[in-house]
Amino acid sequence: MTVQKIKNGIVIDHIRAGTGPRIFNWLKLDSAPFCVALIMNAPSNAMGKKDIIKIDNVLDIDYSVLGFIDPNITVNLVEAEHVVKKIQLSLPAKVENVIRCRNPRCITSSETGIPHSFKLVDRRRAEYACEYCDELYRAGIGDVL
Numbered sequence: 260m261t262v263q264k265i266k267n268g269i270v271i272d273h274i275r276a277g278t279g280p281r282i283f284n285w286l287k288l289d290s291a292p293f294c295v296a297l298i299m300n301a302p303s304n305a306m307g308k309k310d311i312i313k314i315d316n317v318l319d320i321d322y323s324v325l326g327f328i329d330p331n332i333t334v335n336l337v338e339a340e341h342v343v344k345k346i347q348l349s350l351p352a353k354v355e356n357v358i359r360c361r362n363p364r365c366i367t368s369s370e371t372g373i374p375h376s377f378k379l380v381d382r383r384r385a386e387y388a389c390e391y392c393d394e395l396y397r398a399g400i401g402d403v404l
């Protein structure tokens with residue numbers, strides 16, 4: 260399948276196959292007024308299959324949330340049809356208001372207006388802990404807020 264190159268914007272590449280739609284939704288691209296593409300199960304030498312998102316528009320995206328959803332992503336910034344920068348994402352040290360603590364006794368469960376804050380405690384296991392009650396959460400499997 261051939262998908263056109265973009266002019267000015269972002270190509271989100273090396274997305275774990277199957278995760279593309281979640282990122283597409285997180286970025287609210289379903290209602291975008293500019294040209295976007297979600298490519299699923301593209302053949303990849305390194306990954307077997309991968310998803311790709313092409314956005315032909317300059318967007319300000321939160322790389323830490325993207326890295327939390329899938330740390331193996333490469334973000335390509337495209338200007339005048341050329342890749343001018345490649346950003347290799349990774350698991351962020353902290354995420355705020357991205358996931359919710361599921362401990363019913365956590366202060367964030369009983370009170371509103373408190374940021375849902377998690378810090379990375381084990382990079383290899385992609386494990387985060389709630390800042391208030393230490394409830395553990397594994398990145399990349401649950402849903403973002």
Ligand code: CTP
Nearest residue numbers: 263264265266270272313333335337340341342
């Ligand atoms: N791309 C695009 N429009 C452009 C330039 C690039 O859609 N004007 C896309 C390419 O199709 C590719 C991605 O952006 O999916 C990265 O482009 P490039 O760096 O040229 O490819 P590779 O060298 O294969 O990237 P990598 O080494 O990161 O796998």
Ligand code: ZN
Nearest residue numbers: 360365389392
């Ligand atoms: Zn908690």
